[in-house]
Amino acid sequence: MNSGRASRPRSGRHRSRVITPIAIAVAALTLSACGSGGKSGGGGDTNFVTNSGGITTVARTERTSVxxxxxxxxxxxxxxxxxLKGKVVVLNVWGSWCPPCRAEAPHFAKVAKDTEAQGVSFVGINTRDPNKGPALAFEKDYGVEYPSLYDPTGKLILSGFPKGTLNPQxxxxxxxxxxxxxxxARSLMALNEDKLRKMIAPLIAEK
Known part of the structure; x- marks a missing residue:
């Protein structure tokens, strides 16, 4: 009986040692994914030209389709x-767990309303939210009225964009x-209203 009771604390300590590294790894993944930049996934010449504001653009003659x-x-x-072909489409990848996403959300909600009459459509791609509840609450809290595709595993991000155009992290x-x-055009960082408008304006003006 004594040996049985003595074995239980050792089992508890073992579980603690297993859970802690997993929790740390998950936290590290979340922190590294949210707001990380760097080169986009895949290879090839994407024809992006870096501008001073962290936004890259592609010349009209060198653009590729998604x-x-x-x-x-x-x-x-x-x-x-x-x-949505025929409109300028703004695709924003976000997660309810991501602080930079929360910072930029009010700007996106406002610009989406302001530019709708100019032929601009906003579409979100919600990712890494294991269920829809937090993401729906996010939209309500920040007044986001445009739709977001639900992509919890990042499948759309990986398959929807040509290699070299978007860093899934x-x-x-x-x-x-x-x-x-x-x-x-592309940005791998959070945008404020001014930068978002500057990113969209040249495309609205294209005929």
């Missing part, structure tokens, strides 16, 4: 970005498509 970006939104509706990220559905 792959299929379609699925279910947080509200349970079906959305296909290809259906950079959250938040924003990619803007021209009216032909081609990638025209």
């Amino acid at each position: 792959n299929e970006i379609a699925g279910e939104t947080l509200e349970g509706k079906t959305l296909d970005v290809a259906d 950079a959250i938040p990220s924003t990619i803007v498509l021209d009216r032909d559905g081609k990638i025209a």
Whole structure:
């Protein structure tokens, strides 16, 4: 009996040693993913030209189309970005757990409303939220009225963008498509209202 009681504390200590590294690893992944930049995934010449504000652009003659970006939104509706061809499309990758995402959300909500009449559509890609609850609360808290595709495992991020155009570890990220559905601008950092407007304006002006 004494030996049985003595073995239980050792078992508890063992569980503690196993859980702690896992918790640390998960926390480290979250911190590294949120707001990290660096080179985009994949290889090849993406034709991006770096500007001073952390935003890169692509000349109109050298732009490439995105792959299929379609699925279910947080509200349970079906959305296909290809259906938005003819509009300037702002794709924003975000997570409710990400502090920079919370910082930029009010700016995106405001600019989305202000530019809708100019033929601009905003689409979010919500990622790494294991369930929709926190993401839906995020949208409500920050007045985000445009739809977000639900991509908890990052599948859309990895398959929807050509190699070299988006770093899947950079959250938040924003990619803007021209009216032909081609990638025209990119930011791998949080944006304020001024930078977001400067990113979109040249594409609104394109004929």
